[in-house]
Amino acid sequence: MRVDIENIGAHRGGRPVITDVSVSVPSGTVLGLLGPNGSGKSTLLRVVSGLAAPSAGRVRFGGTDIATLNRRKLAQHVAVMAQEHSEEFEIPVLDMVLLGRIPHGRGYGRDSDRDIAVARQALARVGAAHLVDRSFSALSGGERQRVLFARALAQDTPVLVLDEPTNHLDIAHQLELLDLVKATDRTVLIALHDLNLAARSCDAIGVLAEGRLLSHGTPDEVLHTDLIRSVFGVESTAVAHPRSGRQHFLFDARSPSRSDSHDPADQSIPTQEEITAP
Numbered sequence: 528m529r530v531d532i533e534n535i536g537a538h539r540g541g542r543p544v545i546t547d548v549s550v551s552v553p554s555g556t557v558l559g560l561l562g563p564n565g566s567g568k569s570t571l572l573r574v575v576s577g578l579a580a581p582s583a584g585r586v587r588f589g590g591t592d593i594a595t596l597n598r599r600k601l602a603q604h605v606a607v608m609a610q611e612h613s614e615e616f617e618i619p620v621l622d623m624v625l626l627g628r629i630p631h632g633r634g635y636g637r638d639s640d641r642d643i644a645v646a647r648q649a650l651a652r653v654g655a656a657h658l659v660d661r662s663f664s665a666l667s668g669g670e671r672q673r674v675l676f677a678r679a680l681a682q683d684t685p686v687l688v689l690d691e692p693t694n695h696l697d698i699a700h701q702l703e704l705l706d707l708v709k710a711t712d713r714t715v716l717i718a719l720h721d722l723n724l725a726a727r728s729c730d731a732i733g734v735l736a737e738g739r740l741l742s743h744g745t746p747d748e749v750l751h752t753d754l755i756r757s758v759f760g761v762e763s764t765a766v767a768h769p770r771s772g773r774q775h776f777l778f779d780a781r782s783p784s785r786s787d788s789h790d791p792a793d794q795s796i797p798t799q800e801e802i803t804a805p
């Protein structure tokens with residue numbers, strides 16, 4: 528299902544934090560949102576998932592303005608994995624994942640055998656089948672992230688909105704989650720902080736800075752050392768990955784103009800030879 532974000536503006540705390548953002552995500556593709564802390568990624572994702580109303584513009588799923596969908600219909604279209612969530616849910620993991628099935632139910636009552644099968648399958652897909660009988664509140668941060676991702680998968684929606692879903696995950700589980708995201712046929716919007724993981728996992732990248740979409744395109748089109756310097760204030764070196772040939776960034780130092788350090792040694796940027804020397 529195609530997602531169209533059209534001229535979105537959004538306020539938080541009475542202040543404009545998103546200004547005139549337009550971007551389309553073709554059906555079945557992954558859009559990665561990158562940008563410094565506070566650049567508006569979560570706010571934009573809240574608007575796209577219908578959790579917050581925009582102050583301007585509209586979001587369309589498959590051509591339908593999401594403002595016209597009731598809560599249940601919306602939840603049948605989009606599953607959200609938010610950045611912040613209550614840490615102390617004293618409910619079994621299976622029940623937590625079954626919450627994702629509510630939009631498909633006919634009302635309150637027993638979960639169907641199919642709902643339970645879908646929930647168990649989702650837990651297995653994220654490598655969390657062994658956690659099924661544990662209490663959610665007794666899980667580690669990374670385990671909780673995986674269970675919440677399973678809940679989003681179990682919701683079985685054509686659109687997935689994931690706000691920094693790799694938080695707390697060890698590197699193996701980061702790669703596993705992003706590979707699942709990449710392999711899914713759903714349309715995915717995902718906020719990430721790791722530029723290299725984003726380039727590896729996303730079909731397109733959108734870079735937000737101060738609430739505006741500064742750049743949008745394929746990872747190779749968007750990510751380059753000048754953009755990383757101007758948006759993140761970091762000097763970097765692009766190298767070709769020895770096996771995949773894919774562009775990879777090495778982060779060398781904060782840009783001198785932004786660095787807190789006055790020691791020139793802290794700001795020296797290694798040469799290509801220094802980086803590639805064995």
Ligand SMILES: Nc1ncnc2c1ncn2[C@@H]1O[C@H](COP(=O)(O)OP(=O)(O)OP(=O)(O)O)[C@@H](O)[C@H]1O
Pocket residue numbers: 539540544562563564565566567568569570571
């Ligand atoms: N509840 C709130 N009330 C007031 N202002 C808020 C609120 N939440 C966020 N903001 C402000 O809105 C702006 C955008 O925040 P947002 O969380 O969307 O950024 P982000 O790019 O997701 O940041 P991060 O990378 O740190 O998660 C920031 O200036 C932030 O301080």
